[in-house]
Structures are given as structure tokens and as C-alpha cells.
Amino acid sequence: MKISLYKDGSVPVFPGSTGIFIEDINYGIDGGLYAELLENRNFEAKFVHGCIGNYVVKADGAYAWDAYPADAPVAVKLKDDRPLFAENPHYLRIVTERDGCGVSNRAYDGIFLKKGDVLRLSFWVRSYDYKGGAVAGVYMGSEPVFEVRCKPHADGKWHKYSYRVKAKIACEGAQFRFILNKAGAVHIDCFSLMPENAVYGIFRRDIAELLKDLHPGFVRFPGGCVVEGNTLANRYRWKLSVGQPERRRHNWNRWAVHGAGAEGDFVSPFAHYGQTLGIGWYEYFLLCEYLGAKPLPVVSLGIACQYMSEEAVAPDDPELESYIQDALDVVEFANGGRDTVWGRVRAEMGHPEPFGLEYIGLGNEQWETKESQFYARFEIFSARMREKFPEIKIIGTVGPDVDTPRHKSAWAWTLKNLQKDEKFVYASDEHFYMPPAWMYEQTDRYSDYPRIGKVYAGEFAAHVEGKFNKLTPEANVWEGALAEAAVMTGMERNADVVIMKSYAPLLARIGRTQWSPNLIWFDATRSFGSADYYVQKMYSLLTGEASYRTATDAKGVYASATASGDLTYVKVVNATDETISADVEADFDFGEMLRIVQMQGEFSDFNSMEEPEKIVPVEVAPTSARSVQLPPRSFSVLVFRK
Known part of the structure; x- marks a missing residue:
């Protein structure tokens, strides 16, 4: 042949056309890329259950913390009076009736450390009349991996205790414990156990290095459906994710109710899945710098996830102005000087120089309905963004799927607006999760696209029948990865239309997965790339400047x-x-x-x-x-x- x-x-080929899309799904951020080892470290966990239009959110701040020893006379109570931080007011009151008792943390699936690993441990304690000491550490059964001792001040004030510790032995599935050596009562809050080798003190090193090895041209964040939320109150609000990490208000994760059905009383196995925002807006921008990738933040348009809700702020509702301002302030946070409100926030967090933001995503995968009025609201957002920041390139959306009536309608609307103003959108985000046969059939799909409408293939993956829903690494069989390589040849041949592309989802913690296949799999001990990961890497590294x-x-x-x-x-x-x-x-x-x-x-x-x-x-x-x-x-x- x-x-x-x-x-x-x-x-021409768009520089850095192969990128990555990060969303906190499959415990990819908390419990994954965020290097924090402790689960529910600030006692703000929520128990979430329910179905469309009826989500029940309850405080369950003691989740992942258990009495130690298991049969010990330990009473724990979640409290919020005189909190350490008003934004996350809950803390734990521990009362022990005998010496040597306390609480332990499940740490997801247990803590993995190598001998000699160095970590940073910190926590806050308040005592009114406790006269004894306390011990904190990681243990394999009765054997300490490391432990530290402190003497709480009995003055009714919160005090922070910080330590640099080293693992004396290797461990896997180990337990973190906080123990009072005398019977008594204390208040505890804001624990942290962070490996010292975490990239920037934030990102789990092995996962971050796998991402860096991809050489992505851009990073789309933080979602995805997380941007929209299952309700508007549940949406990702970037302004609540900046500043001091302890003051970032905990949010339940939209994926906490994924798979919840009537047969299980609408309770998902992931009902406590939350967002601590330890990786927040600022950290996502830092990650882009570490990867050498351009940031592509995505903001809410005032529509909750249309698969899970009909909630939306009407385009003529004055409340929509706050959503528009949030979008405009993203640019100020990323690029503004110290003389701007949000530029000063960035500078005070440690990055006086601008991040050099070029792109912004307006919405995730919305579509036009009577309730959403998506077209009207997007036109408002686009006009306001172009008016204030004409240099920013807008990434739009043409819905959650392709070749459907709503997809065709969205493209007709997009092209009509582009004919009026070529800067209406820079590119439109297409999503497709389809069988391999479809991928092969669509290798020429972009040959017939109009050349005035650019495409960002922002979420795609081949779903192999009988494999894709296994929620294990077996979902990523070579049959699917090969089909993705094939459809991407069509994207590359039409590089004047498909200017950006990113596989989805990116990360999955084994045993805590809501969606598969995924690009990278991991557990507490290690991480690895799927076959699909290496296909993306080959496209990223072995592509020229002209097609x-x-x-x-x-x-x-x-x-x-x-x-x-x-x-x-x-x-x-x-x-x-x-x-x-x-x-x-x-x-x-x-x-x-x-x-x-x-x-x-x-x-x-x-x-x-x-x-x-x-x-x-x-x-x-x-x-x-x-x-x-x-x-x-x-x-x-x-x-x-x-």
C-alpha cells in the first residue's frame, strides 16, 4: 500500500494542540494529584444523597475518623462554636475516659511511605483544662512509622503544632492516629500530612511527573460538570478557592451522587466525596507553569449541570451580573497588576508576575432549552468579555455530544454569530465518548467542517463495549486507544479546524472510580499511564508545525x-x-x-x-x-x- x-x-498546526483536561472526578484531585495524605482533614465532610432536583446535604464532619483503639471509651462530637476558621467552622471534640486513647484517620485506603520519606505534619489543638500530652503519628499496627509528641496549652485558645518527620520504616495501608496520653478532652482541627517531595509542596510527585512527561500544550480546568454543579450552590466558585488554604470553604463534589439509584435509596458509594480546594484556582495556574502549558480556565454561566438539574439564572435576572463579574475577574486574577483587586490577591499568594492568561472557557457543555436559554446568556458573556478584554480568546461549547439535533443547532447558532463577529468565539468545545467503530468512521469528519468555526475536541475517549464501564484499568484496552489514535489522524489532517484536543477523564484512583476509561490510574502506592496515555504522548511529542x-x-x-x-x-x-x-x-x-x-x-x-x-x-x-x-x-x- x-x-x-x-x-x-x-x-499550520496550532502550537501545543494536544493538552490535558483536569476535573476532580474519580478522586483525581482530593485523594490524587493533591498530595495531602489525610482524608477529611478539617472535619468538613458532607454526606450527600438524592436525585435530580432533590439533593440532601448533611454535615458529617467525623467521616474517615474513628475511635482508637476501636473499642476505646472515646466520645467524639462535631462542633462549630468559637471555630478556628469561620469559613470551615467544624472541628472535633474528643473526650477520652482512659489514658492512651484518641482517633485515627482512614487516609483513603491507608498511608503508603518508603523508609526515609520526609513529611510535613501540622494540626491545631485547643484545650481548656486538659493537663496531659498528646501523640500524633503514622502506625503499622502497633509499630510507629513516625510519631511526635506535644503538650496542649490549657488556655482555651487554638494553637498550631508543626513538625518535619521522617519515616523510620516502610509502610502500606498504615493509619494516622492522634492520641491523648491521659484521660480528658481537647478540640482538634485542620490536620495536614504532606510529603516533602510534593511538587511545589502541593502536587503528588509521581502523578505530576506523569503529567509533565505528556508535555501538554494547555490545561483545561477545573471541569467539566464540577464547574456547573448539580445545583448552582454546588458549582465551582473560584473566588472561594484562593487565599489561605484553611479558609477555602469545603464543597461537596458533584460526583458524590454519581450512580445513586432507587435500588440503593439514592446513596452512592462516593457519598462523602468532597472538594477541600487544597488545589484551588491559584494552584491550577501553578500547575500550568510547572507543566509548561497554557491555562484554560472554565467558568460557570449560571446554569447547573443540565443532566442533573433545570436550575438556571435567567439572562435578564440581575443576579447573572455576579456570574459575569466572576468571569471577568478571572482575567484580572491571572493577568492584573498589584493595583487591581484580584491581581493583588494573586501577588499576595506568591506570584507577583502575571500568569499570562490567553484563553477562557465560557461554560462546560450546555445546550439550548427553554430553561437554560443558553444562546442568549452566552451572547451576553461573550460580548462583555470581548468588551473588557478583547485580547482574551473565548472557548465556547456546542453541547455534550455530537451529531444530535442540539449539536447541529449549536453549530448553526455559532456560525451565525461568527459571521457577524469573528471573535465571538475562538473555538467551540466538542465532546464525544463513542465506540471504536464510530471513531474509525469519523476519521474524515472534520474535512467537511466550515473553516470559519474552529474546534476544540475537549473531551473524547473510545468506549469499548463490555470494558468501558468496568471502573478498573481494564477499561483502557488497546482496542480503544488504537481507535483514538485513528480519529486523531483526522484531527491532525484538519489542523486548521481542530486546533486543540484533550482526552477525558484524566485521573482515576483505583477503587474510587466513577467513570472509565481514564488516562492515568493510581492508588496510594504508585501511578501509571494507560495505553491511551501513550497515544496522547506520541501526538504531543511527535508533531510538526505544518500539516x-x-x-x-x-x-x-x-x-x-x-x-x-x-x-x-x-x-x-x-x-x-x-x-x-x-x-x-x-x-x-x-x-x-x-x-x-x-x-x-x-x-x-x-x-x-x-x-x-x-x-x-x-x-x-x-x-x-x-x-x-x-x-x-x-x-x-x-x-x-x-
């Missing part, structure tokens, strides 16, 4: 080509069960084959904790200047140099 490249009609017209003459083979300087990158997917001999030709000189980067496997193969690199890219030595053997079920990048 032949793979033919044509220089005529080439189009050539590309054609193949074999069924089941999909290709695209880009070039930078003297290098040409030809991506080829062989989705057949046969080895195919391919010759690469072009109407220009592109040199000889320098290297081959290749992934291949059985459709059922997947990476796991046991085999984290079962299917990864490998280097294959070329045997010909312009010919190659394409293994069955393979994705290859052929690199030529002239």
Missing part, C-alpha cells in the same frame, strides 16, 4: 503527516489483523526514515498495576528509506529527515 503526502494545501494532505489506498489504515524544519512525522494506524507493507511517497523531498516509534498489541491488552508497561511505545529501527512493515493492530510514527 501507499501513504501519499501532498505539500499543496498544507495548514500535509495525506491519503492511503488500503482499508483499515489511517494516516496523517506534519513537518517542522527538516523533520517529517507520519502517523499511521493499522487497525487490521494483518501486517501491511507500506511505501511513503510525496510531491516534495522529505528525506529518509530516521526512526520509528511504535505501539502494538492485542485488542484486549491493557496496562495495570501488575503490568504497567504492557503496551507502551518502543523504538523500531528502520530497514528502508521510505518503506515500512506495519504490524497488525499498531500505531506508528515514522520520522523522516532530509
Whole structure:
């Protein structure tokens, strides 16, 4: 077969076109990227249950904390009078009737540490008349991994205790404990146990390094459905996520009710899933700097998640002004000087220089209904943003799916507005979670798109029947990843239309997963990339600055080509069960084959904790200047140099 490249009609490739999308789903932030080891560290957990239009939220601040020893005469009570921080007012009162009793923290699935690991431990204690001491530490059974001692002040005031500690032994599934060595009563709040090797003191290092290795061009955050909330009160409010971490008001997570049905009294296994906002707006921008990626923050348009609610602020309601101002203030927070309100907040948090924000997402995946009045409200937001910050590029949305009546209506509306003003939106966000067969059928979908409407494929993944809903790493079989590689050749061939793309979801903690497949899986001990992760990495690292017209003459083979300087990158997917001999030709000189980067496997193969690199890219030595053997079920990048 032949793979033919044509220089005529080439189009530029958007710099950093392959990015990542971060949402706090699957315990990806709290319990994941946020390196904090303790669960419900400030006693603000909520128990959430219910269904559309009827969500019940109850304070359950003692969640994840248990009496220690299990049968000990320990009484715990959640209190909020004279709190340490008014924004998060709950704290725990512990009363013990005998010496050596206290509380333990479940720490998600238990604490994992290597011998010699260094951590930062802190907590607050208030005592009125307790005369004894206290011990805090991590333990494997009765053996301390580390422990510290303190003497609470019996003066009725809150006091902070901070320590730098080192693990004396390795542990897995270990328990954190706070113990009073004498019978008595104290108040406790705001615990933290943070590995010292956390990136910027915030991000779990192994996960952050996996993200950095992707070399993403941009980061879309913080959602997703989290932006909208299951109710407007539950939406992500970025202004509550900045400033001192202890003062960031805890919010229940929209995914806490995912999967809740009548058969379980509308209670999900994740009913306590919350957002501590330890990673807040500022930290997301820091993450972008660490990754060398451009930030793409997304803000609410005053519509709750349309799958879960009909709640919306009407476009003519004066209340909508606060939502518009929140969107405008994002730019001021990111780019404003110290002489601005929100620029000063950023500077006081430790970043006097602007973050250099270029993009903002207005809404997540809304669509037009009588209740949402999405078109009217978006036009208001877009006009106000362009009026105050004409340099900011707006990312819009055309709904939660593709090729449906609402999707077609959204595109017609978008194009109509673009004809009036080319800056109405910079690009429109499309989402598709579809079977592999659909991905192959759609490799040419963007060839027919109008060239005035740019696309950001902001959420996509191949969902393999019988695998995608397993909520385990097996959801990420090679069958799906290969189909994604194929549909992305179509995105690359149409780089003048599809300017940005990001897989979704990004992160999943094993055993605490609401959605699959996912790009990166992890537990308390380690993390690994799925086959899909490596497909995204190959697109991120092995893509040029110009995209050539590309054609193949074999069924089941999909290709695209880009070039930078003297290098040409030809991506080829062989989705057949046969080895195919391919010759690469072009109407220009592109040199000889320098290297081959290749992934291949059985459709059922997947990476796991046991085999984290079962299917990864490998280097294959070329045997010909312009010919190659394409293994069955393979994705290859052929690199030529002239």
C-alpha cells in the first residue's frame, strides 16, 4: 500500500494542540494529584444523597475518623462554636475516659511511605483544662512509622503544632492516629500530612511527573460538570478557592451522587466525596507553569449541570451580573497588576508576575432549552468579555455530544454569530465518548467542517463495549486507544479546524472510580499511564508545525503527516489483523526514515498495576528509506529527515 503526502494545501498546526483536561472526578484531585495524605482533614465532610432536583446535604464532619483503639471509651462530637476558621467552622471534640486513647484517620485506603520519606505534619489543638500530652503519628499496627509528641496549652485558645518527620520504616495501608496520653478532652482541627517531595509542596510527585512527561500544550480546568454543579450552590466558585488554604470553604463534589439509584435509596458509594480546594484556582495556574502549558480556565454561566438539574439564572435576572463579574475577574486574577483587586490577591499568594492568561472557557457543555436559554446568556458573556478584554480568546461549547439535533443547532447558532463577529468565539468545545467503530468512521469528519468555526475536541475517549464501564484499568484496552489514535489522524489532517484536543477523564484512583476509561490510574502506592496515555504522548511529542494532505489506498489504515524544519512525522494506524507493507511517497523531498516509534498489541491488552508497561511505545529501527512493515493492530510514527 501507499501513504501519499501532498505539500499543496498544507495548514499550520496550532502550537501545543494536544493538552490535558483536569476535573476532580474519580478522586483525581482530593485523594490524587493533591498530595495531602489525610482524608477529611478539617472535619468538613458532607454526606450527600438524592436525585435530580432533590439533593440532601448533611454535615458529617467525623467521616474517615474513628475511635482508637476501636473499642476505646472515646466520645467524639462535631462542633462549630468559637471555630478556628469561620469559613470551615467544624472541628472535633474528643473526650477520652482512659489514658492512651484518641482517633485515627482512614487516609483513603491507608498511608503508603518508603523508609526515609520526609513529611510535613501540622494540626491545631485547643484545650481548656486538659493537663496531659498528646501523640500524633503514622502506625503499622502497633509499630510507629513516625510519631511526635506535644503538650496542649490549657488556655482555651487554638494553637498550631508543626513538625518535619521522617519515616523510620516502610509502610502500606498504615493509619494516622492522634492520641491523648491521659484521660480528658481537647478540640482538634485542620490536620495536614504532606510529603516533602510534593511538587511545589502541593502536587503528588509521581502523578505530576506523569503529567509533565505528556508535555501538554494547555490545561483545561477545573471541569467539566464540577464547574456547573448539580445545583448552582454546588458549582465551582473560584473566588472561594484562593487565599489561605484553611479558609477555602469545603464543597461537596458533584460526583458524590454519581450512580445513586432507587435500588440503593439514592446513596452512592462516593457519598462523602468532597472538594477541600487544597488545589484551588491559584494552584491550577501553578500547575500550568510547572507543566509548561497554557491555562484554560472554565467558568460557570449560571446554569447547573443540565443532566442533573433545570436550575438556571435567567439572562435578564440581575443576579447573572455576579456570574459575569466572576468571569471577568478571572482575567484580572491571572493577568492584573498589584493595583487591581484580584491581581493583588494573586501577588499576595506568591506570584507577583502575571500568569499570562490567553484563553477562557465560557461554560462546560450546555445546550439550548427553554430553561437554560443558553444562546442568549452566552451572547451576553461573550460580548462583555470581548468588551473588557478583547485580547482574551473565548472557548465556547456546542453541547455534550455530537451529531444530535442540539449539536447541529449549536453549530448553526455559532456560525451565525461568527459571521457577524469573528471573535465571538475562538473555538467551540466538542465532546464525544463513542465506540471504536464510530471513531474509525469519523476519521474524515472534520474535512467537511466550515473553516470559519474552529474546534476544540475537549473531551473524547473510545468506549469499548463490555470494558468501558468496568471502573478498573481494564477499561483502557488497546482496542480503544488504537481507535483514538485513528480519529486523531483526522484531527491532525484538519489542523486548521481542530486546533486543540484533550482526552477525558484524566485521573482515576483505583477503587474510587466513577467513570472509565481514564488516562492515568493510581492508588496510594504508585501511578501509571494507560495505553491511551501513550497515544496522547506520541501526538504531543511527535508533531510538526505544518500539516500535509495525506491519503492511503488500503482499508483499515489511517494516516496523517506534519513537518517542522527538516523533520517529517507520519502517523499511521493499522487497525487490521494483518501486517501491511507500506511505501511513503510525496510531491516534495522529505528525506529518509530516521526512526520509528511504535505501539502494538492485542485488542484486549491493557496496562495495570501488575503490568504497567504492557503496551507502551518502543523504538523500531528502520530497514528502508521510505518503506515500512506495519504490524497488525499498531500505531506508528515514522520520522523522516532530509
